[in-house]
Structures are given as C-alpha cells and as structure tokens.
Amino acid sequence: MSEEPNARTSAERRPSGGADNKAFQKAGLALLIRFHVLEKLAKIHDPKNDAFQEQGRALFESLDRLLAEAEEPASLRIRHGALLLNGVRLKSSLGTYPIFRSVMEELRRRELDAVTFKPGLTHDELFRFMPIFARRERKEGSPHARLQAEIDAANILHVGVEKASALESPSNLNRSAARIFFLSIVHLKESFRRNQESQGINVHSTRRLMQSIYNHIVDNESFVFGLTNLKNHDEYTLNHSVNVCILATALGRRLGLNRGELVDLGIAAFFHDLGKLETPLEILNKPDKLDDGEREIMEQHPFKGAEKLVLLQGSRRLPLRAIHVAMEHHIKEDLSGYPRYFDKADVNLFSKIVKVVDFFDAITTKRVYRAKVFTRSEALSLMLEQSASEFNPIILKAFVNLMGDFPIGSLVALDTGEMAVVFDLNPDPKLALRPTVKLITDASGNKIDGDVVDLAERDPATGRFARTILGALNPAEYGVEVSDYFLAQAQ
Ligand SMILES: [Fe+2]
Numbered sequence: 017m018s019e020e021p022n023a024r025t026s027a028e029r030r031p032s033g034g035a036d037n038k039a040f041q042k043a044g045l046a047l048l049i050r051f052h053v054l055e056k057l058a059k060i061h062d063p064k065n066d067a068f069q070e071q072g073r074a075l076f077e078s079l080d081r082l083l084a085e086a087e088e089p090a091s092l093r094i095r096h097g098a099l100l101l102n103g104v105r106l107k108s109s110l111g112t113y114p115i116f117r118s119v120m121e122e123l124r125r126r127e128l129d130a131v132t133f134k135p136g137l138t139h140d141e142l143f144r145f146m147p148i149f150a151r152r153e154r155k156e157g158s159p160h161a162r163l164q165a166e167i168d169a170a171n172i173l174h175v176g177v178e179k180a181s182a183l184e185s186p187s188n189l190n191r192s193a194a195r196i197f198f199l200s201i202v203h204l205k206e207s208f209r210r211n212q213e214s215q216g217i218n219v220h221s222t223r224r225l226m227q228s229i230y231n232h233i234v235d236n237e238s239f240v241f242g243l244t245n246l247k248n249h250d251e252y253t254l255n256h257s258v259n260v261c262i263l264a265t266a267l268g269r270r271l272g273l274n275r276g277e278l279v280d281l282g283i284a285a286f287f288h289d290l291g292k293l294e295t296p297l298e299i300l301n302k303p304d305k306l307d308d309g310e311r312e313i314m315e316q317h318p319f320k321g322a323e324k325l326v327l328l329q330g331s332r333r334l335p336l337r338a339i340h341v342a343m344e345h346h347i348k349e350d351l352s353g354y355p356r357y358f359d360k361a362d363v364n365l366f367s368k369i370v371k372v373v374d375f376f377d378a379i380t381t382k383r384v385y386r387a388k389v390f391t392r393s394e395a396l397s398l399m400l401e402q403s404a405s406e407f408n409p410i411i412l413k414a415f416v417n418l419m420g421d422f423p424i425g426s427l428v429a430l431d432t433g434e435m436a437v438v439f440d441l442n443p444d445p446k447l448a449l450r451p452t453v454k455l456i457t458d459a460s461g462n463k464i465d466g467d468v469v470d471l472a473e474r475d476p477a478t479g480r481f482a483r484t485i486l487g488a489l490n491p492a493e494y495g496v497e498v499s500d501y502f503l504a505q506a507q
C-alpha cells in the first residue's frame with residue numbers, strides 16, 4: 017500500500033499551454049470516440065459494411081492528422097486507470113466516461129498497455145487491424161501473443177501492441193483488490209477495538225487505505241464492485257461498512273467529485289456506523305420488531321457516532337464531513353427519518369450519497385430481522401419507487417446508472433437454460449441488458465466452472481444474439497454464493 021499509483025510516470029507528460037491543450041483534448045476525444053465506435057462495428061460487421069467504411073475513414077483521418085502533426089508514433093496508452101494519448105492524459109466527463117471505460121476494458125482484455133500507430137500507416141492496414149483487435153475468442157495462452165501473431169500474419173507493419181506490465185494484468189489487479197477489501201475489514205475491526213478501549217484510531221492508516229480503495233476503483237471498478245457481494249463475514253457492521261465505503265466512492269466518482277474529496281468520502285462512509293459500537297447486540301440482532309425503547313436506543317447511533325468522531329477529529333486528519341455523515345445518514349429526502357433536521361440545505365452532500373448506498377447494501381443483505389432479502393435489481397427498483405421521499409433523486413439516478421439494469425453480482429437466468437453471474441456491465445447504453453457474465457450452470461442446471469461470455473456477442477451463423485437474459489434470480493433461493501465467483505478470479 018505504499019505505492020502512490022497516481023504519481024506521474026515517464027509515460028505521462030504534462031499537457032502544454034491552455035489553448036493548445038484544449039484543442040488537443042478535443043481532437044483526442046474525437047479520436048477516442050472513433051476508435052471505440054469502429055471497434056464496436058468491427059465486432060458485428062465485415063470491413064466492407066458501409067458504416068464500418070465510414071467510421072474507418074474518419075478514424076484514419078484523425079490518426080493521419082495526429083501522425084503528421086506529432087511526427088512520431090501516435091500511442092493510446094492505459095496508465096493507472098487513465099487513458100493517455102501521446103503521453104497526455106485525456107479527460108473524461110460523466111457523458112464520455114463509458115467510452116473511456118470500454119476502450120480500457122478492450123485493451124485490458126487483450127493484455128495491452130498501449131496500441132501504437134506509426135507514421136506510414138495505411139488505410140488498408142487500419143482496416144485489417146480493427147477486426148483482428150475486436151475479435152473475441154477464448155483460447156488458451158496469452159491474448160497479447162495471439163494478437164501479435166495475427167498482426168504479423170496480416171502483414172500490418174505500422175501498428176504496434178505493447179504488452180501490459182505484470183502489475184496491471186487482470187489477475188494481479190484482482191488479487192490486489194481482494195487483498196485491500198479484506199485489509200479494510202481487518203483495519204475497521206482494529207479501529208473499533210481501539211475505540212472501545214479508548215485508544216485512538218489511526219486515521220492516517222484509514223486515509224492510506226481509502227487512497228488504495230480509490231485507486232482500485234479507478235483501475236478495476238467491476239471487480240471491486242463484485243467484491244461488495246461479500247455478505248457473509250461474521251461481523252455484519254464491518255462487512256457492511258466496507259461495502260458502503262466502496263459503493264460510495266464509486267458513486268461519488270460518477271457525481272464528479274475529485275480524488276481528494278473521494279478519499280474523504282471513503283473515510284466518512286467507512287465510519288458511518290461507528291456509533292453502533294454503543295448499541296447492544298441484542299438490539300442490533302433482534303429478530304423481531306424493536307419496541308419503542310429499543311428503537312430509541314437504535315436511533316441514538318448517529319449521535320454516538322458523531323460524538324466519537326468529534327473526539328477523534330482534532331489533529332488526526334479526519335475530515336469534518338465524516339461527522340456529518342455519521343449524524344445524517346438516516347435522514348430522508350423529505351426530512352423524516354432520524355435525527356430530526358428542519359432544513360434540507362443542512363444535510364451534507366456526502367450524507368446523501370452514503371444514505372443511498374447504505375440503504376442498498378442493507379436491504380440486499382440477509383439479516384435475522386429482515387423477512388426478505390432483495391436481489392440487487394429488486395433493490396434498485398424499490399429504491400426508485402421510494403425516490404421522492406427517501407433519496408435525493410439525482411444521486412439515486414446516478415446510482416441506478418452506475419449499477420445498471422442487472423448490477424454486477426446479479427444472478428441471471430439465460431434463454432439457453434444456463435445460469436450466470438453478471439461480471440461486468442456493457443458500457444454501451446443501448447446494450448445495457450447485455451452485460452458480460454460468467455456461466456455457472458449448464459442448460460440442465462448442473463454447476464459448472466463456465467466461460468465468461470459477452471451477451472452482446474452474436475452467433476456467427478445466424479447473426480442472432482447467442483444468449484439473452486430472461487430475468488434476475490435470487491441467489492439465496494438457488495444456494496449460490498455470488499462472491500465466491502469473484503474471489504475465484506483473485507486466485
Ligand atoms: Fe446507520
């Protein structure tokens with residue numbers, strides 16, 4: 017955890033002056049969009065197709081201009097969760113983020129750090145390269161080596177593909193994300209213990225941990241999301257707090273918060289239920305409805321949490337907003353809930369973010385007092401129904417978008433009779449119902465360690481989609497522990 021993954025490296029240059037950089041960003045974004053669209057078209061069409069030809073020409077023009085201006089190879093590089101064009105970081109926005117993510121996923125899928133187009137690139141080479149790059153096949157061996165062999169065989173001389181460094185390889189990223197997840201639980205447990213024994217919490221370590229969680233979300237969002245399906249850790253509050261922290265950080269990122277704010281938000285979310293340390297376990301784990309007295313004690317946890325955090329604040333670099341979040345995460349949009357506030361404007365933005373993800377994680381987790389555990393999709397639709405009174409509508413909308421129609425970790429039934437777990441969302445909003453899934457049973461319902469398949473893939477013979485989701489299933493009803501499939505990816 018001592019690395020500082022956001023530090024600039026030699027591969028990343030500082031953009032030159034204002035106007036130049038603006039023009040570069042604009043041209044860079046246009047190039048990225050063309051690359052993305054052509055890659056998508058290459059998946060479903062032959063290069064003779066009109067749409068492919070048109071987009072192909074547009075991308076070639078963009079590249080040709082860049083090669084002429086820069087007089088050096090044009091490289092599209094992935095570095096610490098960002099995309100660099102000729103060493104300059106391209107800036108994404110809420111609207112363009114799905115494209116950035118999709119291009120990064122495609123590079124990672126092929127185990128690449130960079131694709132480089134060299135001066136002398138011809139139109140025909142680009143048209144031969146894109147279908148090879150876009151092709152999906154799951155054979156044994158290194159995806160990079162296979163791609164390189166195909167490029168050589170197609171006599172493409174002016175496109176280079178650079179192999180990903182071991183650190184950025186998918187299995188290393190997954191392993192490291194899983195490690196951070198469990199480290200967070202251990203750290204929170206230790207913090208709770210120290211707090212109980214009136215020793216200080218090491219907020220400095222919490223901050224380091226949050227920076228690391230932030231970096232993992234940037235690098236590997238879908239896998240980190242998958243980990244939030246882990247619900248079976250014996251100590252509910254610990255597991256819940258780590259999930260809330262991850263989901264809040266990812267949501268805050270979509271809402272446009274910067275890195276510093278996201279680290280603070282992560283810390284605030286991490287300690288949101290600190291006050292529950294004071295709530296007796298008989299009340300926390302009571303299977304029946306709480307009586308008035310017990311409810312009153314339960315509803316004290318925001319005050320108790322805020323109190324503890326006030327004591328911690330001082331010199332310990334604890335963000336002030338953590339105190340707000342502890343205090344305000346049960347206040348509803350219509351100001352009902354607890355504690356009583358009288359003006360919406362007094363409720364901190366961070367508290368409204370944590371409110372959404374806290375509710376989501378709580379109702380998707382089995383608890384003795386909860387008659388029904390909601391699947392991830394059911395939880396989102398319930399939350400949308402209650403949106404006007406319970407949640408800030410804009411934050412909720414961003415959350416629903418972030419999770420997708422079938423959120424990562426959903427168990428789904430396919431029209432082939434197979435069952436699958438959603439591993440990653442489709443970044444193209446038109447294909448939102450076609451995520452990438454891992455097959456976990458065959459058509460007869462026998463458990464298998466199946467392939468990871470993209471539901472946007474079509475059967476080459478018929479041109480139809482090979483598999484389609486019929487609906488979400490409740491993992492508890494089928495005895496499926498979704499988190500196992502994510503942890504298996506980290507081994
Ligand atoms: Fe709470």
Ligand SMILES: [Fe+2]
Pocket residue numbers: 256260288289374
């Ligand atoms: Fe909570």
